Amino acid sequence: MSNAQNVMQLESLLPYLSASRRKFANDLIGFWRRERKLTRGRADWVGILIAEAKVYQYREGQLPANHPIPEVPETMRAFEEQKALNAKRTAEATVDLGVDLTGLQKLFAGARANGKTNPKIKMALANGTVLEVYAAKSDSKNPGSIYVNVGPEYTGKVTPDGKFIPYADRRLDDEALSMICEVVENPTQAGRLYGRKLKWCIFCGTQLDTNESQYYGYGPICAEKWGLEWGNSVERKAEDRQATLEGVVDDVFDKMLATAPRFPNANQVHTPSDQLDLDLPSGSDGD
Numbered sequence: 001m002s003n004a005q006n007v008m009q010l011e012s013l014l015p016y017l018s019a020s021r022r023k024f025a026n027d028l029i030g031f032w033r034r035e036r037k038l039t040r041g042r043a044d045w046v047g048i049l050i051a052e053a054k055v056y057q058y059r060e061g062q063l064p065a066n067h068p069i070p071e072v073p074e075t076m077r078a079f080e081e082q083k084a085l086n087a088k089r090t091a092e093a094t095v096d097l098g099v100d101l102t103g104l105q106k107l108f109a110g111a112r113a114n115g116k117t118n119p120k121i122k123m124a125l126a127n128g129t130v131l132e133v134y135a136a137k138s139d140s141k142n143p144g145s146i147y148v149n150v151g152p153e154y155t156g157k158v159t160p161d162g163k164f165i166p167y168a169d170r171r172l173d174d175e176a177l178s179m180i181c182e183v184v185e186n187p188t189q190a191g192r193l194y195g196r197k198l199k200w201c202i203f204c205g206t207q208l209d210t211n212e213s214q215y216y217g218y219g220p221i222c223a224e225k226w227g228l229e230w231g232n233s234v235e236r237k238a239e240d241r242q243a244t245l246e247g248v249v250d251d252v253f254d255k256m257l258a259t260a261p262r263f264p265n266a267n268q269v270h271t272p273s274d275q276l277d278l279d280l281p282s283g284s285d286g287d
């Protein structure tokens, strides 16, 4: 068959090609229309794509009963073998970590529902290695999965159904796993604990710069997006005032001890000048 006939046939078979193959076929057809000629390589590809489309047609039962079984082209065989191999590897690699990480998926889903487009948690192991847990982008290869990085290394992913699939032969560190579990179990508590320790908000990675966010371990925006506790600052201020008062009282006693007149002679008569002259710090009576 001539190139012209082959190109026409390929055009009629476009619906039987996958999206990426169809794009490739359209490029070849476009080239033919512009140039009215095909290089040997392009002509071969037109033939290969026709053969691939015929196999799809055959599998879909769309070829006449007496049509000879089309031969599966090498390109298609290689592609299908790779696909089967990937599926097998994924099935084999799925490990049971003994914990249910669907809670992590729920936590991320909640953040997303509150307008956090790409939820991410950033913590650090005891030795300072950064631990990052972040949602795969919706247009990525694994939409719905959550990736886990330990340091610069991609360790694996949590699937939408809460299973962990390590990357290649990597394993998720026990410390990292238990930290992830802490966040899942009680995000408010973990956010506070790690935020205060690391001096950054684990839900957005920014430095904690206000007194309030340093107290909570995260800021009001993250509190809202991740559904964390916020706003019991009245209680907190009472707590802080109590601490301040205790500090003032301690100072006063220190001063008293330092300036208290000694009484070397028990028989000495007390006079008004012996009275303690306390120099109270101004404003010490509370605000």
Ligand SMILES: [Zn+2]
Binding pocket: 201, 202, 203, 204, 205, 206, 218, 219, 221, 222
């Ligand atoms: Zn934050």
